[in-house]
Amino acid sequence: MSWQPEIDELRRREKLAQEMGGKENVEKHRSKGKLPVRDRIQRVLDSGTFHETGAIAGKVEYEGSQLKNFTPANFLIGTGKIDHRKVVIGADDFTVRGGAADGAIIEKQMYSEKMAHELQKPMVRLVDGTGGGGSVKFLEAESRTYVPVNPAWDYVVKNMGRVPVVAACLGSVAGLGAARVAASHFSVMVEDISQLFVAGPQIVNFGVGQELTKEELGGTQVHRSSGAIDNIVKTEDEAFEHIRRFLSYLPSNVFQLPPVGESEDDRYRREEELISAIPKNRRKPYKIRPILKMVFDKESIFEMGRFYGGGTVTGFARLDGHPVGFLANDPYVGGGGLTVESCEKIERFVDLCETFHIPIVNFVDQPGIAIGLSAEKRGTIRKGVRAISAIYQATVPMIEIIIRRVFGVGGAGMINGDGLHLRYAWPSGDWGSLPVEGGIQVAYKRKLEESDNPQQLLEELTEKMESVRSPLRTAEAFGVEEIIDPRDTRPLLCDWIYDAYMMLPQHLGPSAHTMRP
Template sequence: MKVRIGADASREEAEAIASALAEHTDDDEIEVYVGDEPDPVLVREVDLTAPIADDLGPTDREERLREEIADIEEGGPEKYRDRLPEQNKLFVRDRLDLWFGEDGLNFEDGKFAHFDAWHPNSPNVDEYDESDRVPADGMLTGAAEFEGRDVHFMANDFTVKAGSMAKRGTEKFLKMQQRALKTGLPVLYLMDSSGGRIDKQTEFFANREGIGKYYYNHSMLSGRVPQICVLYGPCIAGAAYTPVFADFTIMVEGMSAMAIASPRMVKMVTGEDIDMQDLGGPEIHAKYSSSADLVARDEEHARDLVSQLITYLPDNSDEKPPRSKSKPPVKSPEGIDAVIPEAPNEAYDMEDVIDRVVDHGSYFELQPDFGKEIITAFARVDGRPIGIVANQPDERAGAIFPDAAEKAAQFVWKCDAFNIPLLYLCDTPGFMAGSAVEKEGILEKGKKMIYATSEATVPKQCVIVRKAYGAGIYAMSGPAYDPESTIALPPGEIGIMGPEAAINAVYANKLNAIDDPEERAEMEQQLREEYRQDIDVHRMASEVVIDEIVPPSELRTELAARYAFYEDVEKQRPNKKHGTVL
């Protein structure tokens, strides 16, 4: 702003005029000219970020509101807050501070939920009783910044009726989910709930907008935005469905549990006497049910795990996962061939191969204690997030059992939902056979793995590390399953079955007719060598069944180039409502 004043004006008058104008201008600079002088006598910088000073300040009404907010933020009755340290858990608002820091909590919704029912300032409360405290109705919801990412969150307050859910808290939860559908931003569920508040069930249980709508909304959000759940306590009945509907669930040792019914209810219904940890603790869900992806040591570790996990995920299904700066592997790629045994049945740890392929520090395994014969993990190659599905020869020879097939199917499905390219590292004798696995649904669960692989539209690379026998080559995205490439390392073999089984199946009568043991052994060896030549990857490359045989030390470079080239590949699937397998 430029202002010209009379020629006889003093400097003091110029300063007074500039000060007065500074309170009413949107310009960041005021220039005051005297008379006809070409240069300003005064230049005043205006701080547009500073509020204009006046005599007004917060009123008593505002101070009362602040007192009410502070009271709400104290949580439930003091006796329940005092018990939290004994349970090694944080008060819910301290937990939010751990997750988001002092400045990371953008805002909270519904802080005054159920205020009229308990607060002494409410005209509906005749006599205040601390045992009736239900601040925020035991449910905190809002938006925050986590590791540089905007997220929605919900968190149960265990000091309010054991984190149980009732009408107003349920409405807050539903609003948060519905807003996540609008924004396309991830959701964090920080669960510590004993389930629905039974004495209030008519208010929220079966309503159209009641607790049942949680799981409808979970279903709508599924595959749209990442849903990540951390369990901090025993979540029973309806509360246990949020963790299993989430894309990724972390339990905390000595603290978490989830079950369809409490131990007391289980004993009433079945007569079984069991404690909460044996019924639904972290070991149960990490090793047997597969409902837990990871188990944390404590609250800080749980946050750390999620901070790593979210780096592989986009905000929603329309976006690609975030890239990072490329790092060399933790071990030299030149050692890949040396860690793969020559004999097809000799065990080794597939992680020794992975360590020489992926970026240093990027390997992040999920469900490590469930279905161990298949590895499912996130990692990066040249800074690009990928999902790894790898057979593990160190566990049951890498044969695919029902639990591992289902684990792989779920992981592939999630990677495809969030645009994370897939890397299959194949070294398997195929699906396990026998009456035990048939009872466990090897065919049903095996088809899910094959279906997920077939339906995936993200870029896929299949590497035949060593053996690919039977339908294992199908489940591991072999040539028939629309991978962008099928490449092999020198030990690779692809066949209906391994040499021993094939010889026994095809030549049993011929071999049984040879009486001389030495002659029989020579014939077996000859047949074995002939069969191995037939299934060797050199033969497969010659027939153009596979795309290339790659020197093992160049595998990382090869994969990086192929992922970069096929980054924007588009795949068409038949026009249909949906498949019927998953």
């Protein structure tokens, strides 16, 4: 006796599962410029490493004891490798019931989250559907309604504090599907094929009377700067490359160190352009991204969320092969000040680095928290305090490079002022409670009002203040620890990063506060 007949039947069902929603549905899917789910999995993972779990789960009809019809579940799960490191992957199959939950076996989605948590492996979600309760046809089929539940959400939340979670929005994603995208450390959308919303156009039209297309409601032009998504790309392959790059900076879980690689860049490289990167005219802006490229390892910068809170630049890079997170101000966007959006961006990114024990380099040119009536109406001060609190709560090694302004509460909060204060300042540094230009108007308001020649007095006061504005005078009083030649920034940071990584083992494990999306 042999079990070969049963194995043959297993293989037959596995072959049926490979057909997904059938040839017609798969071709229709391709005609919209979208890859079928199994192609997506193969492209994001290292070649030949996908091991599927629950392949023959699906909707089945029997005729007697014989299989009559088989429709595979529209959610695939399994493990594979990205850059030789194992990950867990969960992916929607839009060719079966449009990725809706009533075409799925919900336990598969739940199992994928549990698998990532228990195996302590990164979670990769390829989302292309709702993933929620499906159609109201459920009422007709079951003759009852139900109290909604977010499946395995306890593990979704736990995973945010344990393993890297990445999500790609690869179609029209609504409801729980949209929540699965947002509940991640990194998310990406693809132009033309991706839309993300809480509810689709028909429900929005019925509920609030807005007639919008999918693109108008939740396309990439909406979410490029909404904060719901981190990065926007042009193709699915580019989305998969972003996923792979993001994961390359992070450990597999919070119990491991970030992966250090070999660097072909000279750790002692000194870029001559840095000496003149900051204009002497304080009113003149400059471009921050070329400065970052001159400091970090070549071709190592991976920026996140460029168009949300654009006054702050965040992302990952490497110093002599060591992953680091970075914060930097972009003076071309609102002067680089702390808006509601940039504060949220800082808070989330610092918490991300804290969760996975990644050292942070903070390039500071901070004019302070945004001012004015609009900023006050939005409660910007509360958002600013939250961002500053995230920095103060962080225990990962952090270093500050002051390249220009440090003003007010916002500027002061860019490093833990009660800690070691590990920082270097460039000779272009300019700091204080208020900028001299506006501060004089406030401090000497009465004298200026009483003066017979207020303009002359203002000029005299300004000249007097300028004479003591030099950062060298601050250094004389040890108000700033060290002023450096900007060209020495990379060598100094490459020296610091070895000290930082020596300190990391004491921080391993879950952080004191679990990261939220």
